[in-house]
Amino acid sequence: MTQYEGITRRGMLGLVGAAAATVPLDSGAAGAQAASGEVTVRMTVNGSATSLTVDPRVTLLDALRERLQLTGTKKGCDRGQCGACTVHVDGRRVVSCLTLLATLDGASVTTIEGLADGDRLHPLQQAFIEHDGFQCGFCTPGQIMSAAAVIAEGGARTDAEIREQMSGNICRCSAYPGILAAIRQARTEMR
């Protein structure tokens, strides 16, 4: 309901590029904002410098999918409950559906599209294929981004630890045994 309201009132919650003049948030001690209410955010996404001007309600998830066409990051619950939207902000895994883009000025974001090394799959991507770590694949980008952070932090030492650390990523197809096996394999390859 709100979504439709947003579309008529502000053009898809401000996802459509703003014509109005805007100023960056940090200009002036007070953190100024254009009369239009839109905010400009400069950040790095998968290594490329990016600048976006958006309605302050826009989440990182919607900005990635609707403005930057990075649709690998999935919208599951949109309420912080499923983990499908997991990305890395400044090297830490977060849920992008509860992250407001407006807070990310100066941040560095990595999504599933930024994980492979050119045509060479990331060890986790390869391991998910080899171990059937998915069925429908909807939760997979979130699973892989989450697992990449868990392994990097050294939090995947035992099966119990992997299960606990990965509990924020729900898989409706219940591909958990394959996911666990894939993480176990990638853990050794990423060392």
Place this chain on the structure above:
Amino acid sequence: MREYRFERPGTVTEAVRRSGSDTAYLAGGTTLVDLMKLEVMTPGRVLDINRLPLRGLDATGGGLRIGALERMTDVAADPRVRLGYPMLSQALELSASGQLRNMASIGGNLLQRTRCGYFRDVSMPCNKRQPGSGCPAIRGENRMHAVLGTSDSCVATHPSDLAVALAALDARVQLQGRDGVRTVNLCDFYLLPADTPHLEHDLRPGELVTGVIVPRLDWAQRSIYLKIRDRQSYEFALSSAAVAIRREGDTIVEARVAVGGMGTRPWRLPAVERALAGRPATSNTYAAAATATVDGTRPLRHNAFKPELMQRTLIRALLELEQTR
């Protein structure tokens, strides 16, 4: 989501000056953004406080001071917390998910809102969200609701795990407002619902939580946070217990006990602490002390199991604590 202005105050003083009845501070956003999407919270202005200098964890002779903007992940992993106050680390690590703990701040955690389904659904009445509209939970779905501190107006549980451990540790909350700074005991910071469930904290308009003080307690090295849930991980507490014990030989000299999932606010149990002190550390002592938990409980239709679950949670926490070290 309703429209709002987004602002980023540069200093604490400015944040406090700019804040008013129509504003919300934004820290990790894991409660605020969720509730703004649901239109349960509809601030006209959002003040992003993430760049304010409210970080840092200091261990002084007097205990710990944790900045309000420290993230749950970092506080849980800090060796001074892990070794000195294990129940704090455990309460944090058993909360939410790895992603959410990376985002969520300590101040925001203490101010998170109840998970009562009626509160989160704007098509339903709810005294907490809309004073005077009624409380459908009292006769409706109330399995997760409270049995301690409830009123005829509201029976919602306080969801924070961290706050339960902090209650056991006599923690204090540091606040800064337009009239200056003050410090309040965490237990007094949370208000009972009575007939004003929309008033949840001793927080004056615009006041900012700047930090949390954990007074020094050397014997908190022997402490535990036990959390009982409907699933193994990533779920709010059905029941939880934060327990610290000081023993001399086989005798319990002092104890700290608080429970979660039970009360409308984090619930300290002084009667249980007294029942443990001076007794031998045996399962008989634990069982006898646990009976003191049920005083004053008011079970509802779907949560009549909670008083007994609270006793069992407590006994198990005490037994598990015996195994440590």
